[in-house]
Amino acid sequence: MATRIGTYTLRLDKPTSIISFAAAGSRKESEGPLGKYFDCINEDSTFGEKTWEKAESTLQKCAVTKALKKAFLTPGDIDLMLAGDLLNQCIGSTYGARQMGIPYLGLYGACSTMAESLLLAALLTEGGMGHRCLAATSSHFCSAERQFRFPLEYGGQRTPTAQWTVTGAGACITALQSGPPYIREVTIGTIEDYGICDINNMGAAMAPAAYATLSHYFHDTGTKPGDFDLILTGDLGVIGSQLLHQLMDEAKLSITANHKDCGLLIYDRIEQDVHAGGSGCGCAATVLCSYILPQIQEGSLKDVLFMATGAMMSPTSVQQGETIPAIAHLLHLSHTSGKEGESC
Amino acid sequence: MATRIGTYTLRLDKPTSIISFAAAGSRKESEGPLGKYFDCINEDSTFGEKTWEKAESTLQKCAVTKALKKAFLTPGDIDLMLAGDLLNQCIGSTYGARQMGIPYLGLYGACSTMAESLLLAALLTEGGMGHRCLAATSSHFCSAERQFRFPLEYGGQRTPTAQWTVTGAGACITALQSGPPYIREVTIGTIEDYGICDINNMGAAMAPAAYATLSHYFHDTGTKPGDFDLILTGDLGVIGSQLLHQLMDEAKLSITANHKDCGLLIYDRIEQDVHAGGSGCGCAATVLCSYILPQIQEGSLKDVLFMATGAMMSPTSVQQGETIPAIAHLLHLSHTSGKEGESC
Numbered sequence: 001m002a003t004r005i006g007t008y009t010l011r012l013d014k015p016t017s018i019i020s021f022a023a024a025g026s027r028k029e030s031e032g033p034l035g036k037y038f039d040c041i042n043e044d045s046t047f048g049e050k051t052w053e054k055a056e057s058t059l060q061k062c063a064v065t066k067a068l069k070k071a072f073l074t075p076g077d078i079d080l081m082l083a084g085d086l087l088n089q090c091i092g093s094t095y096g097a098r099q100m101g102i103p104y105l106g107l108y109g110a111c112s113t114m115a116e117s118l119l120l121a122a123l124l125t126e127g128g129m130g131h132r133c134l135a136a137t138s139s140h141f142c143s144a145e146r147q148f149r150f151p152l153e154y155g156g157q158r159t160p161t162a163q164w165t166v167t168g169a170g171a172c173i174t175a176l177q178s179g180p181p182y183i184r185e186v187t188i189g190t191i192e193d194y195g196i197c198d199i200n201n202m203g204a205a206m207a208p209a210a211y212a213t214l215s216h217y218f219h220d221t222g223t224k225p226g227d228f229d230l231i232l233t234g235d236l237g238v239i240g241s242q243l244l245h246q247l248m249d250e251a252k253l254s255i256t257a258n259h260k261d262c263g264l265l266i267y268d269r270i271e272q273d274v275h276a277g278g279s280g281c282g283c284a285a286t287v288l289c290s291y292i293l294p295q296i297q298e299g300s301l302k303d304v305l306f307m308a309t310g311a312m313m314s315p316t317s318v319q320q321g322e323t324i325p326a327i328a329h330l331l332h333l334s335h336t337s338g339k340e341g342e343s344c
Numbered sequence: 345m346a347t348r349i350g351t352y353t354l355r356l357d358k359p360t361s362i363i364s365f366a367a368a369g370s371r372k373e374s375e376g377p378l379g380k381y382f383d384c385i386n387e388d389s390t391f392g393e394k395t396w397e398k399a400e401s402t403l404q405k406c407a408v409t410k411a412l413k414k415a416f417l418t419p420g421d422i423d424l425m426l427a428g429d430l431l432n433q434c435i436g437s438t439y440g441a442r443q444m445g446i447p448y449l450g451l452y453g454a455c456s457t458m459a460e461s462l463l464l465a466a467l468l469t470e471g472g473m474g475h476r477c478l479a480a481t482s483s484h485f486c487s488a489e490r491q492f493r494f495p496l497e498y499g500g501q502r503t504p505t506a507q508w509t510v511t512g513a514g515a516c517i518t519a520l521q522s523g524p525p526y527i528r529e530v531t532i533g534t535i536e537d538y539g540i541c542d543i544n545n546m547g548a549a550m551a552p553a554a555y556a557t558l559s560h561y562f563h564d565t566g567t568k569p570g571d572f573d574l575i576l577t578g579d580l581g582v583i584g585s586q587l588l589h590q591l592m593d594e595a596k597l598s599i600t601a602n603h604k605d606c607g608l609l610i611y612d613r614i615e616q617d618v619h620a621g622g623s624g625c626g627c628a629a630t631v632l633c634s635y636i637l638p639q640i641q642e643g644s645l646k647d648v649l650f651m652a653t654g655a656m657m658s659p660t661s662v663q664q665g666e667t668i669p670a671i672a673h674l675l676h677l678s679h680t681s682g683k684e685g686e687s688c
Binding site: 001002003004007008010050051053054079080084086087088089090091094095097098100101102103104105106107108109110116120123124127128129130131188189190191193312313314315316317320322325327 | 345346347348351352354394395397398423424428430431432433434435438439441442444445446447448449450451452453454460464467468471472473474475532533534535537656657658659660661664666669671
């Protein structure tokens with residue numbers, strides 16, 4: 001079972017693996033630097049559906065189906081599914097999972113959902129509560145734009161700090177002792193709010209949460225940034241990344257040497273005109289499942305801290321003058337299990 | 345650690361208790377048959393806030409604070425908080441938990457959230473992932489009406505099948521081996537959809553999910569309805585309860601003798617003019633935390649199946665002609681731990 005190693009962090013005592021993973025996206029994602037690593041690309045962002053919300057459900061289902069297929073599994077082989085998304089009442093996930101018959105726990109962690117679902121899947125797998133658990137999430141540019149900002153037809157101008165919601169979904173399946181990538185520790189985030197109220201500057205709202213979780217992890221485990229090949233944040237974008245660097249520098253835990261952000265990896269920021277970078281639950285999910293997990297699997301990345309960040313406001317709370325609370329959940333993903341007897 | 349005893353059910357091997365619980369509500373709830381059992385009642389349903397959404401956050405915070413206080417605990421004594429609500433992006437919970445600094449996992453299970461949060465709290469407590477975990481949820485009549493139906497000022501007429509959203513919040517704290525109420529087994533729900541698309545008839549949409557989870561529990565554990573003092577459903581109301589009875593009768597698992605529904609307990613349906621009964625995340629949460637848990641604690645109820653049901657649609661999905669998927673999660677709550685050496 002998992003051992004608490006500090007206030008915020010749990011160490012998984014049994015080697016817990018991600019046995020399969022898949023990333024699905026659409027045209028803009030395929031045109032980005034990571035496009036070739038995606039498992040499924042549908043150039044048509046409607047995914048054959050009549051509404052953007054149904055398109056998102058179908059997209060998430062694509063990623064889940066592909067992750068199952070890659071491991072030669074069917075929905076009946078999964079003990080538990082953990083999923084969520086940005087849409088009101090998380091309909092992207094619910095409708096996507098409707099026909100699968102898998103015991104289902106719905107989550108809401110905004111853009112932190114890939115880390116939240118994966119850490120819960122890992123804890124429940126390691127604790128013997130499920131032989132195989134499935135973690136999934138999605139976002140869709142068009143469903144997010146009209147829900148959080150403007151109808152697409154309005155053609156609203158975007159601020160320089162705005163990020164572009166990824167049309168993408170990721171899914172991971174966890175099981176015990178099946179080789180890399182292993183999940184070694186997880187740090188559960190706290191809600192942080194530094195008083196940002198600009199809905200077009202999510203990076204600034206989320207950076208304090210990323211800072212809190214990352215510093216909690218280093219404190220709880222006694223590690224330092226240099227112990228990892230890569231510190232990968234969810235979707236801070238260019239503004240949030242700069243702020244996180246500043247906060248970490250001030251705490252004498254500089255991450256500038258080995259930090260990357262999913263929001264800056266997924267698109268060519270200038271060529272693809274995405275302003276401050278990518279965002280959305282699908283951003284961290286697809287970068288993890290397309291580009292990062294294969295590298296950990298083959299060993300070109302040994303130890304990675306994956307931390308997805310989420311801004312937990314709603315359009316209503318912002319209209320009511322509320323500031324934006326944020327959260328970040330972290331997983332230490334590794335090529336080795338860190339258990340005795342392993343040759344590495 | 346928890347043992348899987350079938351496809352959907354987990355048995356908690358270590359005695360896992362609900363060490364503290366609290367229910368908060370407003371005037372209409374105080375005027376109902378269970379009003380006197382609530383821990384906190386604020387006659388003013390604004391809870392001193394300027395908007396209904398902020399009122400709901402404050403309400404949830406009341407329940408959480410009271411549950412902590414009853415156990416002489418502070419937020420720092422809690423390892424993990426699991427919470428969610430009906431509001432878009434679950435802002436009732438996020439803003440309520442913002443200042444507490446507790447590691448936080450956001451959930452979305454619609455009106456099933458009290459069962460979802462409590463079963464996860466129980467599994468993670470029993471698995472050693474947290475010494476004390478906190479499960480909470482809330483709903484508010486006014487924030488729900490305007491989000492899901494009409495602005496209050498519109499004075500919309502309600503159909504006979506409509507249910508009244510409870511202005512209430514419940515919170516439970518779990519820990520190992522601290523006396524009754526114990527959580528002995530949990531059954532995680534599957535998403536069920538029988539094609540109901542009437543947003544004013546949630547009971548009908550949720551009854552199939554309740555049927556699926558309840559029959560899964562009896563099948564997995566080899567028990568039958570008569571083994572329990574009470575089978576308590578979340579908020580099926582009068583329509584959903586009748587449908588559940590019918591489905592259970594057909595499966596030769598009649599529950600008519602010992603079934604009650606939180607939606608029918610919380611209000612005087614005729615006197616308080618709530619049509620088909622109460623609903624909302626706060627319905628099952630407050631009935632459990634005000635009226636049921638004390639009876640299990642003192643032993644006047646020995647074995648209770650608590651199953652909260654949730655309708656997982658959104659106004660958008662319904663407007664797009666989608667049917668309403670639903671889910672139900674179940675916990676077996678008991679006065680005894682069921683472990684050897686216990687005198688009872």
